[in-house]
Amino acid sequence: MRFAMAERRYDPQEIEPRWQAVWADERTWEVANESAADGVAAPRAGFQGVGGFMQPGGLEQNSYVLEMLPYPSGEPHVGHLKNYAVGDTVAHFRRRRGERVLHPMGYDAFGLPAENNAIKTGIHPRDATQASIDSYRRQFRRWGISIDWSREFGTQEPSYYRWTQWIFLRLYERGLAYRKQAAVKWCPKDQTVLANEQVDTEGRCERCGSLVEIRQLEQWFFRITDYAERLLSDLDGIDWPEHVKTMQRNWIGRSEGAEVTFRCEELGIDYPVFTTRPDTLFGATFFVMAPEHPDVLRLAEGTEHERQVRDYVNHAITESGEERGDLDKPKTGVALGRTVVNPVNGERIPMYVADYVLMEYGTGAIMAVPAHDERDYAFARAFGLPIRRVIEGTDPDADEQGLPYSGEGTLVNSAPEFDGLDSRTALAEIVAWLDRGGKGHASVNYRLRDWLVSRQRYWGCPIPILYCERCGIVPVPEDELPVELPEIEDYTPKGRSPLAAAEDWVNTSCPTCEGPARRETDTMDTFVDSSWYFLRYCDANNDRAAWDQAALREWMPVDQYIGGVEHAILHLMYARFFCKALSDMELLEVQEPFSSLFTQGMITRDGAKMSSSRGNVVAPSSIVERFGADTARCYVLFIGPPDQDADWSDEGVEGVHRFLGRLWRLSAEVAELAGPPGEGSPAAADAQGPDLELLRKAHWAIDKVTGDLRRFAFNTAIAAVMELLNECRRLRDAAGTETLRFALASAASVLFPFAPHTCADAYELLTGTRVWEQPWPEADEALLERDVYELVCQVNGKLRDRVQVAAGTSAEELKQRCRVAPNVRAHVDGREIVKEIVVPGKLVNLVVR
RNA sequence: GCGGCGGUGGCGGAACGGUAGACGCGAGGCCCUCAAAAGGCCUUGUCCGCAAGGGCGUGUGGGUUCGACUCCCACCCGCCGCACCA
Numbered sequence A: 001m002r003f004a005m006a007e008r009r010y011d012p013q014e015i016e017p018r019w020q021a022v023w024a025d026e027r028t029w030e031v032a033n034e035s036a037a038d039g040v041a042a043p044r045a046g047f048q049g050v051g052g053f054m055q056p057g058g059l060e061q062n063s064y065v066l067e068m069l070p071y072p073s074g075e076p077h078v079g080h081l082k083n084y085a086v087g088d089t090v091a092h093f094r095r096r097r098g099e100r101v102l103h104p105m106g107y108d109a110f111g112l113p114a115e116n117n118a119i120k121t122g123i124h125p126r127d128a129t130q131a132s133i134d135s136y137r138r139q140f141r142r143w144g145i146s147i148d149w150s151r152e153f154g155t156q157e158p159s160y161y162r163w164t165q166w167i168f169l170r171l172y173e174r175g176l177a178y179r180k181q182a183a184v185k186w187c188p189k190d191q192t193v194l195a196n197e198q199v200d201t202e203g204r205c206e207r208c209g210s211l212v213e214i215r216q217l218e219q220w221f222f223r224i225t226d227y228a229e230r231l232l233s234d235l236d237g238i239d240w241p242e243h244v245k246t247m248q249r250n251w252i253g254r255s256e257g258a259e260v261t262f263r264c265e266e267l268g269i270d271y272p273v274f275t276t277r278p279d280t281l282f283g284a285t286f287f288v289m290a291p292e293h294p295d296v297l298r299l300a301e302g303t304e305h306e307r308q309v310r311d312y313v314n315h316a317i318t319e320s321g322e323e324r325g326d327l328d329k330p331k332t333g334v335a336l337g338r339t340v341v342n343p344v345n346g347e348r349i350p351m352y353v354a355d356y357v358l359m360e361y362g363t364g365a366i367m368a369v370p371a372h373d374e375r376d377y378a379f380a381r382a383f384g385l386p387i388r389r390v391i392e393g394t395d396p397d398a399d400e401q402g403l404p405y406s407g408e409g410t411l412v413n414s415a416p417e418f419d420g421l422d423s424r425t426a427l428a429e430i431v432a433w434l435d436r437g438g439k440g441h442a443s444v445n446y447r448l449r450d451w452l453v454s455r456q457r458y459w460g461c462p463i464p465i466l467y468c469e470r471c472g473i474v475p476v477p478e479d480e481l482p483v484e485l486p487e488i489e490d491y492t493p494k495g496r497s498p499l500a501a502a503e504d505w506v507n508t509s510c511p512t513c514e515g516p517a518r519r520e521t522d523t524m525d526t527f528v529d530s531s532w533y534f535l536r537y538c539d540a541n542n543d544r545a546a547w548d549q550a551a552l553r554e555w556m557p558v559d560q561y562i563g564g565v566e567h568a569i570l571h572l573m574y575a576r577f578f579c580k581a582l583s584d585m586e587l588l589e590v591q592e593p594f595s596s597l598f599t600q601g602m603i604t605r606d607g608a609k610m611s612s613s614r615g616n617v618v619a620p621s622s623i624v625e626r627f628g629a630d631t632a633r634c635y636v637l638f639i640g641p642p643d644q645d646a647d648w649s650d651e652g653v654e655g656v657h658r659f660l661g662r663l664w665r666l667s668a669e670v671a672e673l674a675g676p677p678g679e680g681s682p683a684a685a686d687a688q689g690p691d692l693e694l695l696r697k698a699h700w701a702i703d704k705v706t707g708d709l710r711r712f713a714f715n716t717a718i719a720a721v722m723e724l725l726n727e728c729r730r731l732r733d734a735a736g737t738e739t740l741r742f743a744l745a746s747a748a749s750v751l752f753p754f755a756p757h758t759c760a761d762a763y764e765l766l767t768g769t770r771v772w773e774q775p776w777p778e779a780d781e782a783l784l785e786r787d788v789y790e791l792v793c794q795v796n797g798k799l800r801d802r803v804q805v806a807a808g809t810s811a812e813e814l815k816q817r818c819r820v821a822p823n824v825r826a827h828v829d830g831r832e833i834v835k836e837i838v839v840p841g842k843l844v845n846l847v848v849r
Numbered sequence B: 001g002c003g004g005c006g007g008u009g010g011c012g013g014a015a016c017g018g019u020a021g022a023c024g025c026g027a028g029g030c031c032c033u034c035a036a037a038a039g040g041c042c043u044u045g046u047c048c049g050c051a052a053g054g055g056c057g058u059g060u061g062g063g064u065u066c067g068a069c070u071c072c073c074a075c076c077c078g079c080c081g082c083a084c085c086a
Helices: A012-025 A078-096 A112-121 A125-142 A158-173 A224-237 A242-252 A278-283 A296-300 A306-318 A321-325 A374-383 A423-436 A533-539 A549-555 A570-584 A620-627 A629-638 A650-674 A689-710 A714-730 A737-751 A756-767 A811-820 A822-828
Strands: A062-067 A100-102 A177-187 A192-194 A213-222 A255-264 A269-275 A286-289 A334-341 A348-353 A365-368 A391-393 A409-411 A440-445 A465-468 A472-475 A507-509 A516-519 A560-564 A597-600 A603-605 A788-795 A798-806 A833-839 A843-848
Touching: A012 A125, A012 A629, A012 A756, A062 A078, A062 A533, A062 A549, A078 A100, A078 A560, A078 A597, A078 A603, A078 A620, A078 A629, A078 A689, A112 A125, A125 A620, A158 A177, A158 A472, A158 A533, A158 A570, A192 A213, A224 A242, A224 A570, A242 A570, A255 A278, A255 A365, A255 A423, A269 A278, A269 A286, A269 A365, A269 A440, A278 A391, A278 A423, A286 A334, A286 A374, A296 A306, A296 A334, A296 A348, A306 A334, A306 A348, A365 A374, A409 A423, A423 A440, A533 A549, A620 A629, A620 A650, A629 A650, A629 A714, A629 A756, A650 A714, A650 A737, A650 A756, A689 A714, A689 A737, A714 A737, A737 A756, A788 A811, A788 A822, A798 A811, A798 A822, A811 A822, A811 A833, A811 A843, A822 A843
Parallel strands: A062 A100, A062 A560, A286 A348, A560 A597, A788 A843
Antiparallel strands: A177 A192, A177 A213, A255 A269, A255 A334, A255 A440, A286 A365, A334 A348, A391 A409, A465 A472, A465 A516, A507 A516, A788 A798, A833 A843
16 A cells, blocks of 8 residues: 555645635736726736737737625525536636636626615615625625625625716717606505516516506606517527527517508597508408507597496406416407408407506507407407408318307408418508508517616616706716715605605706706616616726727637526516617727626525525535535536536535545645656657556546536536546556646646635645646647557447457457357357447447347 | 426436436445544345346336437326416
């Protein structure tokens, strides 16, 4: 036994802070802007910068690796740990491959939890937020994440939100920020309005779960709908998970069709409707408006239905989204006592109000074609309205009972010039006919609504707008930015922003006419703050501008973005919109912020989401204290494929910890035994026996980890290093110390992105050098191929034997070797070989009869 | 209802159409120790068999193939989106 066992203890609590101090002192992970003469710190003199050694010509590629910024509340949870473990691994891997990597950190620090906490405790949101930020920063540093801390900021800092306001004003100038009166979604618990995206399917606030109410309010919106088409089509060009793209496509909800005008002759008003099936126009037998439609009451006024309509509308608009959205409930509605004229045939059809028509979509009114639409059909049956078939399906059997039929087919009962046409042709011709007569036109409709950004809350970015009695809406002049949040006494929301109570702050004078003016008291949706933070990182310390274009050119777009799938629509769509809008203003040169997106899966415990109410929360800090940061990081990556959900296991953590301990201890022992590094590196050419075997395994592992890192298969990458270490342990007595040194150094080198402290330490013990300054190792192709391998011998596809053969053995020879293998003979004897399949390097399959 | 993802040992999970179960956990046996902790060595899909070996095995049923966890068809189950979007 050459090695004394377990003499040295693996002590991450000593190792990890030691290396963290080196990286902090030397500012190892900072990158300077090449373009910049601004505030971004340049690396310390004398330090070459990571990657510089790889491409002496200075040809390094810049790359930008970013994890979604955290909302700081309390201390980070395991979801953060996984998020930053993935990002840091990617960042390290890219650096070692010669890229200059921008890997910054910040905090999405405005938001309701801090404000609600202030209401409860009286602690200023600013102070509570600052405490959380400090705690997050402390943890991230303790995790050893390779952050460029010189670019850190929080979105609540005036030096940041000054530029959020500046962007708001740019959007306002362009007409992309506007104010309008609308039916908006109001959360009664959070006491603020919400954007459509922030209300879930059941009509609940995505933050607190309360059922939202609808209110008529005048609010600020961003005109994201102007970008619907580009937001949709540009999805094709970005490397994002398909399911995220699908979710965005569904959310944007593009549909092609036509807008057709129906005229109410009694009142002389035109009502356009959107339809995707203008080919069914002749089948329209009634007309339906949403209860929220502004004309409904006016239409019914003076008719015998007035009272009924009024009652129905009142009921419908107070009904919750959940009740109204119930698909199983029978259709309800009330006749308006008015008619509209179908433009294609001049028919007068009755008007109804019904809650199955939504004000938010299309024009808030529809033509109803009961024969060819399920919902209209249900309504027609309930109200005894005529059903007229105008499309005959292609399937002749399904016809008579087959209503409603929503497929394509041949037109019937329409007009002589259209009857007999197939629905597609008819659709085009009918639209053309409408267009000629000024009765309609082809049209594209989107489900996407404009982004409501006003919030009636305190702890957010003030909207930089004034209301002047004389001049109306006046933007705050740029040189007066930021409009800072005033100090207030009472955060309690009262249906309007708490800022409204800050009289001294609210009352100001108009910059144009110098008359009295009042400040906008709403703050911005916090998703505004996070829609551009990745731009600010590129030039984080610029106090003259939001950014310098040259800085953006250097880093944007983000090469690899990493975060949770819960932002698939919200943040990821808003950020895309900002990019497009800013680029139209020539403030930015990219159209898409995130070239490549990775969405990590959730970590659950006992199959359930971790939450303090369930009491199943695993605090990363407790894991780090017990096992060290490297164990915590490796574990969350080893647990399974990183894009899938995974269940936490305490035993699994211990397993990873044992592995890191074995790696470190064996490295320490080999380093001690082998003496100072440098001399006698193992030459592959003359290695043989166990040395060759171990060398091969090392190169195999290098190759495997490299490939796995490229495809984000972190779990199998770690498994490969485990295999290499197991091989080192198996051969520790048989192989030479230099071979062992090489094998262990290789293990430490490729595991460094996952477990940077342990690997930096082991690597230094073994080689006397800093692993992060070494280029990523390359596997020796020659050593990846075996000179002997195990040939699998199958009979009728079943494994019957294995034989050792030399690499390069001919197919004929392989067949022969297979045929004579003892257990193969037992299965072949007395039967006829009808076919022999040879897969060189793998197997031979004998087909017998 | 529509769309997406998934279903493999006791558990988490591996497997370019080519040895199913890598790696880890757990479990069992053993070593070290006065003992414990830590560490080390071995076994571990399942059934039959002393063994050699054989049968069965990747949600279900079909198909393609010399060969299917992998490809095709039809289902079942679970999770996640979306859903009266005209």
